[in-house]
Amino acid sequence: MKKRGQEPVKENHERWLITYADLITLLLIFFVVMYTLSKIDANKYYAIASSLAKTMGGSQSIMESGGPSLVPGADESKELESYLDKAEEKNMEKIQKQIQEYVDKQGLAGKVTVSIEERGIVVSFQDVVLFPLGVAELNPSSRDIVDKVGAILRQTPNYIRVEGHTDNLPISTSRFPSNWELSLARSASVVHRLIEFSDIPPDRLSATGYGEYRPRKPNDSEANRQQNRRVDIVVLRTKFQEVEPEAVNRPVESKQSGKE
Incomplete structure (x- = not known):
């Protein structure tokens, strides 16, 4: 109730x-x-x-915690892209200035040029600076030049491509059947020097040879052919690195055989 x-x-x-x-x-x-x-x-x-x-x-x-991390990628904001582009451009201008100062100090102006192109920094050496005619081994006097330039390039994390070029005069030797082999051998010599004496990681370097097929000027005079015989060191911009093949991380193999 x-x-x-x-x-x-x-x-x-x-x-x-x-x-x-x-x-x-x-x-x-x-x-x-x-x-x-x-x-x-x-x-x-x-x-x-x-x-x-x-x-x-x-x-x-x-x-x-160990959740997925946010890594800037293809969809990153325009503000971030603009900031990274400006930072990279500033770093490239700094490197260009340092190399140009060294070139001027050594009296190499006209034989070594430094420029910033769409693909990145291009340090161009006429072949007489680095190699004897028809030879792919670096001159003893040129090794210090490559070492000093390599020390400056070591401060950038960008990929570096070394490109060999020749004129259109044919070559046919037991070692170099054509200008293809000569241009590639020269770029490979520079790459080995950068690895061994400038401590640039090998996975950031590549060597290529264009032979006579990427001339700066028509091969119709000795002066023009001289400018076409060159080795270019190219520091690639980040946007051009995307087409480069990525390194595959492999487990370190045991030095002692027969052990897991």
Whole structure:
């Protein structure tokens, strides 16, 4: 029996609103996070995630754990791309200036040129600076030049391509059946020198030979042929590195055979 004067307990039929409100809140959080991830902006993501974690009474362990990392890629923001491009351009201008100062100091102007092109920095050596005519071994006097330039290039993480070029005068020897072999052998000599004496990692270097087929000027005079006989060291811009083959990481093999 109900006590006299006691109000009857009313059943709450609106408890579902609490569950509904929680669901809406979670959906809002989900879409905010998805929107942030779509921008691939690590700083913005960290700020929003940290704010949400504090609001929900949690911690930042989700960002400190071993979850997937946000690495800038093809979809990175235009602001980040612009910043990286400007930083790379500034570094290339610094390297160009250092090499040019060395060239001027050594009296190599006219025989060694340094320029910044769309593909990157191009340090061009006339063949007489580095090699005797028809030979792929570096002159003793030229080794120091390659070493000094290599020491400057070592400060950049970019890929470096060494390109050999010749004129159109035919060559046919037991070692060099054509200008292809001569141009490639010369670029390979420079690459070996950069590895051994400038400590540039081999996986950042490549050698190629173009023979007579990438001339600067028509091969119609000795002066023009002299400019076509050259070796170019090219520091590639980052955007051109994307077409370079990636190195495959292989496990280090045990030096002791027969052991796992």
